Amino acid sequence: MINAITNPETLVETATTSVLSIEAQQLPTLILGGGFTGLFTALHLSHQHYKTPTILIDRSSRFIFKPLLYQFLSGEMNTKYICPRYDTLLHKSGIEFIQDTIQSIDLQQRQVQLASGLYYNYGNLVLSLGSVAAYFDVEGAEEYTLPFRTNEDAVALAKQLRNCLQRATQTPKPQQQALLTVAIVGAGCTGIELAATLADLLPDWYAALGSNVADIRVVVIQREKEILKGDSDSLQQAAQTALHERKVSVEVLLETEAIAVRRNTVVMKRNNQIEQLSAATIVWATGSAIDPLVSTLSIPEAHRDKQGRLKLTNALQLLDFPEVFGGGDCTVMEQQPATAQVAYQQGAAIAHNLQALAEGHSLLPVEIGLRGNLMKLGLDESVSDLFDRYQVKGHLHFP
Numbered sequence: 001m002i003n004a005i006t007n008p009e010t011l012v013e014t015a016t017t018s019v020l021s022i023e024a025q026q027l028p029t030l031i032l033g034g035g036f037t038g039l040f041t042a043l044h045l046s047h048q049h050y051k052t053p054t055i056l057i058d059r060s061s062r063f064i065f066k067p068l069l070y071q072f073l074s075g076e077m078n079t080k081y082i083c084p085r086y087d088t089l090l091h092k093s094g095i096e097f098i099q100d101t102i103q104s105i106d107l108q109q110r111q112v113q114l115a116s117g118l119y120y121n122y123g124n125l126v127l128s129l130g131s132v133a134a135y136f137d138v139e140g141a142e143e144y145t146l147p148f149r150t151n152e153d154a155v156a157l158a159k160q161l162r163n164c165l166q167r168a169t170q171t172p173k174p175q176q177q178a179l180l181t182v183a184i185v186g187a188g189c190t191g192i193e194l195a196a197t198l199a200d201l202l203p204d205w206y207a208a209l210g211s212n213v214a215d216i217r218v219v220v221i222q223r224e225k226e227i228l229k230g231d232s233d234s235l236q237q238a239a240q241t242a243l244h245e246r247k248v249s250v251e252v253l254l255e256t257e258a259i260a261v262r263r264n265t266v267v268m269k270r271n272n273q274i275e276q277l278s279a280a281t282i283v284w285a286t287g288s289a290i291d292p293l294v295s296t297l298s299i300p301e302a303h304r305d306k307q308g309r310l311k312l313t314n315a316l317q318l319l320d321f322p323e324v325f326g327g328g329d330c331t332v333m334e335q336q337p338a339t340a341q342v343a344y345q346q347g348a349a350i351a352h353n354l355q356a357l358a359e360g361h362s363l364l365p366v367e368i369g370l371r372g373n374l375m376k377l378g379l380d381e382s383v384s385d386l387f388d389r390y391q392v393k394g395h396l397h398f399p
């Protein structure tokens with residue numbers, strides 16, 4: 001939802017950008033990154049019959065609906081719903097899709113260079129490149145853990161887990177336990193939802209091999225003294241209960257820091273003691289960092305936050321480049337969490353403002369409505385905190 005402009009400062013910005021739009025009329029609008037911000041910008045532009053030629057560029061051929069990656073891993077939902085192809089999503093939309101890796105962005109020259117050698121000059125640009133995993137300099141973390149951020153990560157994790165279970169059936173007892181242990185570093189939403197899913201899924205997979213499911217361990221390692229830090233007490237408690245009630249109970253190690261990762265081992269600091277956990281599968285589910293491409297942009301530190309994310313005007317333009325809009329995880333706006341529900345609403349607002357710019361109208365500040373959290377806590381079970389006021393718990397049904 002967007003509100004009318006009331007801030008005089010924004011009116012000044014708007015006057016500048018209107019001139020820019022006239023100068024830049026013949027050049028395309030480029031959308032860099034087709035995640036929640038980029039794809040929703042494109043879809044809204046199409047819906048608005050935006051006349052400027054528009055190109056969406058992403059390295060992947062598929063949009064990834066990340067909040068449903070657990071259902072993709074478990075097979076509860078079909079690929080076409082969780083990672084639909086851009087060419088299907090943008091069919092007849094009037095938006096051109098290019099699958100390529102963006103290599104550099106020159107904000108001064110208004111030029112984008114792609115890995116294939118193609119380059120584009122733009123009139124307007126949308127920066128929506130998301131984020132990457134943050135490893136906080138933990139030794140061995142990048143090398144020996146699996147990420148869980150894309151459909152490819154989910155496929156790789158499922159393959160690794162099935163392989164470990166198979167190997168466990170042919171391995172004598174003392175060595176078997178590591179193959180049957182999954183360690184998940186981080187007890188934010190991703191870590192907790194993944195742990196709950198695996199604590200239902202792995203027993204099913206292992207039982208199908210005729211083996212004893214009680215040997216499976218799912219262990220979550222959390223540096224803080226609570227899970228889901230920052231979420232409501234009631235959501236934290238509902239999640240704790242759900243973790244306990246899975247087919248195998250999830251073990252949560254609180255106030256425990258993963259200080260190094262080696263092949264099949266997490267080295268942890270707990271109560272000032274160093275401990276080791278043997279696990280053949282270790283998932284890194286903590287922290288996001290700025291996309292390396294965004295950190296190379298010629299934007300001063302003062303116009304970034306501590307993590308390097310880009311600050312924006314309230315109409316979602318870069319502070320020094322009013323022809324460039326930004327949204328999602330690579331940008332920062334006060335009080336807005338880095339979530340899909342913020343990113344797609346920013347996409348709608350960017351589309352609105354691009355259209356306004358093209359038609360010489362005033363830009364509008366974005367207004368984001370937060371609708372609470374919905375968490376998937378195991379196969380067929382979910383809990384939500386709607387509008388941060390109402391809690392709902394129950395079974396999820398998919399078509």
Ligand SMILES: Cc1cc2nc3c(=O)[nH]c(=O)nc-3n(C[C@H](O)[C@H](O)[C@H](O)COP(=O)(O)OP(=O)(O)OC[C@H]3O[C@@H](n4cnc5c(N)ncnc54)[C@H](O)[C@@H]3O)c2cc1C
Nearest residue numbers: 033035036037059066067102130328329338339340341343
């Ligand atoms: C497992 C998981 C579960 C989540 N669950 C929830 C949830 O339940 N609710 C919620 O609100 N949020 C959730 N989130 C967070 C949410 O997915 C992100 O906040 C959201 O995706 C951010 O949108 P974005 O458009 O900024 O970036 P993204 O959706 O990450 O999209 C960025 C796009 O840019 C492309 N890209 C990046 N660099 C390049 C390059 N150099 N060249 C070409 N293409 C490039 C990528 O391929 C990607 O398609 C979850 C995240 C994860 C990882």
